[in-house]
Amino acid sequence: MRIKTLLLTVAMMIAPALAAAEITVENAWVRMPPPVADTAAGYLTLKNSGDADIEVVAIESSAAAKPEFHSMSMHDGMMHMMKMEKVVVPAHGELHFATGGNHLMLTELTGALNAGDHVMLTLKMSDGSSVMVHAEVRDMRQQSSGENESNGEGHGGHHGH
Secondary structure, X not given: OHHHXXXXXXXXXXXXXXXXXXXXXXXXXXXXXXXXXXXXXXXXEEEEOOOOOEEEEEEEOOOEEEEEEEEEEEEOXXXXXXXXXXXXXXXXXXXEEOOOOOEEEEEEEOOOOOOOOEEEEEEEEOXXXXXXXXXXXXXXXXXXXXXXXXXXXXXXXXXXX
């Protein structure tokens, strides 16, 4: 009986680490905001290699007082942005945060974000685990429209977000 209890305790201690290892992040970047703006948008792809859905319940960053997940939707011919309290990365699936769609909002920036800078983001899962992400700040004004399209950042982008 003691061995079962010990094994269960060890399994509970390592479970959060295993869940975090199932999430990988690709193509993380932040759009450089105009000099007077106090918000910036971020984009990335979350991949879940595990057998269960993973809930990401929070995002933290020293670059912004209020980092949030946002969704975009069209209502009555107008684009609307709404805060999402959590996002779910499906088992063996991906969740994309891209221009014109779901994205990260870094609100109340704590300092200037310049092209080439890196922003540290921490994604918090519902099981208590976390994943740290380095996102490069990019100045999209320097990109030609052809480059934007080849990067998946085509004309349908949400300006400033």
